[in-house]
């Protein structure tokens with residue numbers, strides 16, 4: 001009985017974490033929404049994010065399609081069998097994957113094969129500790145890959161762009177943390193949260209940083225100096241003008257939590273774990289007698305229910321309709337800042353597909369077509385039909401080495417993703433006649449709702465997230481952030497935020 005109840009409790013923890021954003025995170029997002037100026041792209045993005053949070057809650061479906069590398073932290077009373085808990089976690093993870101609460105995210109690093117059930121060597125992460133209390137505490141974080149890629153570790157002393165020398169003191173630490181927010185730009189789906197670890201070695205420093213992500217957004221650091229630094233970072237990071245999704249705006253960082261530990265004389269690390277707005281972490285207390293949940297964490301205060309609302313703001317008057325195949329003339333008429341609404345066909349393609357297309361033919365005719373950088377959560381019904389359960393964009397910059405060449409080789413006119421791309425792609429958009437469209441990262445339910453059918457799939461051997469899905473969409477909204485005239489909103493925001501960062505060069509602490 002204990003074992004079945006335990007597995008059920010863990011399954012509930014996984015589902016809740018993936019689908020229902022915690023109350024403190026909701027409040028932080030609501031606050032950011034209020035601070036943003038109405039009518040801007042940033043305000044529109046936050047509206048979409050809020051809608052998406054509500055849809056995930058209502059549909060009991062993943063907030064974001066990237067459900068990360070599930071990481072459990074478990075504390076057990078002396079005498080509790082940890083091997084049984086491990087086995088129960090693995091079964092619950094496999095079941096939650098089958099039920100599309102998690103995306104199959106576990107990939108063999110050598111062969112590239114997706115295990116299909118979120119299990120594999122070292123996956124999920126499970127860290128156990130014993131404690132003196134008489135209940136089991138189980139914490140879970142689902143941190144996606146885009147924000148994980150924006151984690152950064154500084155070894156002091158160091159030189160930082162915009163800020164100069166960061167020495168081995170509190171002011172050097174301050175500079176590193178501010179820089180970490182700048183270097184993430186919108187690529188980790190800002191507005192984000194950061195956990196910081198001061199000290200330790202390379203691995204324990206990151207562990208400490210990630211541990212901070214389990215703190216409540218609203219708590220106050222018991223160390224007064226660190227409390228002051230946390231407030232300072234949030235305040236100043238929000239003057240950088242990076243904004244939601246890197247579109248510019250007021251809300252860049254929604255929380256900063258700093259922990260400290262000792263170090264050895266030769267090393268001085270500042271480790272920063274960046275978490276996207278889809279800040280999915282939850283915890284439960286479990287009875288070791290029954291395996292049932294006694295208590296849910298993060299339940300203090302009001303739960304903000306975001307009402308579904310019209311996301312195209314009144315002031316964004318003109319929406320350009322797009323349908324593939326798109327002509328070169330049409331693409332060249334688009335410019336940075338335009339809002340587009342896409343209906344018709346698009347094809348997903350991310351890391352494996354881009355690598356593949358460099359040396360192979362495409363499985364379909366891509367002339368004039370739209371590629372969507374997306375690895376969806378899919379579910380097959382009993383009749384063998386595929387359904388999209390979550391389908392937001394992935395970070396496009398990973399395709400930078402390939403994108404321009406592939407657009408030219410196959411005649412692709414538009415790519416949709418998030419976070420923007422670099423100079424190589426920008427040059428190719430200009431030369432070939434192409435456009436980069438930014439969708440709202442993490443808004444996986446919102447976009448899944450725009451997908452009206454799955455018309456086919458190719459290259460399934462790459463696994464569900466990496467296959468080429470043929471999607472039929474209606475009114476899929478995105479913003480032009482790189483056009484065929486050499487303009488890139490991402491390059492502009494990077495430049496202006498670096499200038500703002502440089503204003504904080506002088507000693508403060």
Ligand SMILES: O=C(O)C[C@H](O)C(=O)O
Pocket residue numbers: 065066144145146147187188374375392393394395396441
């Ligand atoms: O893997 C994904 O679907 C998205 C990823 O979390 C990302 O932010 O790029």
Ligand code: SF4
Pocket residue numbers: 064065066067143144145146147148187188189276277278392393394395441442443
């Ligand atoms: S797509 Fe964005 S919201 Fe989703 S996991 Fe990646 S960084 Fe987070």
